[in-house]
Amino acid sequence: MIKVRNLSKSYGSNKVLDDINLELSKGKIYGVVGENGSGKTTLFKCIAGLEEYSGSIKSEFEPLKNHLGILLTEPYFMSKLTAREYVMLMCNARGRSYKEIDEKNIFDLPLDRYASQYSTGMKKKLAMFTILLQGNAFFILDEPYNGVDIQSNFIITELIKTLRGLGKTILISSHIISSLTEICDDIFLLKEGQMNQSFSKENFKFLEIEMQNDNIADKINLLGLI
Numbered sequence: 001m002i003k004v005r006n007l008s009k010s011y012g013s014n015k016v017l018d019d020i021n022l023e024l025s026k027g028k029i030y031g032v033v034g035e036n037g038s039g040k041t042t043l044f045k046c047i048a049g050l051e052e053y054s055g056s057i058k059s060e061f062e063p064l065k066n067h068l069g070i071l072l073t074e075p076y077f078m079s080k081l082t083a084r085e086y087v088m089l090m091c092n093a094r095g096r097s098y099k100e101i102d103e104k105n106i107f108d109l110p111l112d113r114y115a116s117q118y119s120t121g122m123k124k125k126l127a128m129f130t131i132l133l134q135g136n137a138f139f140i141l142d143e144p145y146n147g148v149d150i151q152s153n154f155i156i157t158e159l160i161k162t163l164r165g166l167g168k169t170i171l172i173s174s175h176i177i178s179s180l181t182e183i184c185d186d187i188f189l190l191k192e193g194q195m196n197q198s199f200s201k202e203n204f205k206f207l208e209i210e211m212q213n214d215n216i217a218d219k220i221n222l223l224g225l226i
């Protein structure tokens with residue numbers, strides 16, 4: 001169980017997260033949705049310890065970051081480091097074996113090329129591949145489907161389901177609502193810095209209604225195209 005209590009985060013005078021409370025159980029997939037700029041990535045970075053915040057995060061994993069695999073929206077790779085070297089480095093950091101990388105290369109990545117020169121989707125697949133090899137207990141996946149080809153999207157969905165079956169905890173964001181409703185056990189809505197609404201599987205239809213509340217036709221009319 002991972003417990004987030006009263007988490008708040010501001011950038012200067014911009015309060016992005018305002019008193020977030022969350023409980024994440026083993027063997028569950030939790031989705032986070034919200035408009036662009038609503039604070040999903042900020043929340044993920046706070047939980048991962050990549051940003052300072054006020055509040056507390058408690059879990060049975062100590063320190064949590066040593067059991068966490070985070071896939072960022074735009075993974076960063078050092079220059080002059082091949083994908084193979086990156087995987088080896090990241091596995092070494094967790095004391096994990098990196099044997100049989102080629103046999104396990106399910107995304108067919110060119111492992112001897114520089115990772116920094118990979119395309120957007122290839123970088124995402126490399127980051128995903130690496131956090132899987134690390135044997136993490138907790139996964140944060142920030143828009144894992146974005147920029148990745150259709151076949152790999154299918155693989156990622158099946159991988160996430162497999163991780164849940166293995167008792168892992170997964171926190172995932174996506175702007176493609178159907179990809180979340182297909183796999184999530186619960187979905188949280190992040191709105192105006194707060195996360196007071198949570199939708200369980202039986203209530204996903206209400207989430208979709210909530211997301212469609214704005215009058216799209218009125219907005220398009222503002223452009224004066226017609």
Ligand SMILES: Nc1ncnc2c1ncn2[C@@H]1O[C@H](COP(=O)(O)OP(=O)(O)OP(=O)(O)O)[C@@H](O)[C@H]1O
Nearest residue numbers: 011014016034035036037038039040041042043073
């Ligand atoms: N390093 C930073 N410095 C200042 N402001 C930041 C920083 N990172 C994020 N922000 C601001 O925090 C707010 C939330 O950004 P965040 O990236 O968390 O949103 P998001 O929900 O992940 O958005 P998207 O759906 O577009 O990826 C935005 O107003 C953004 O400009």
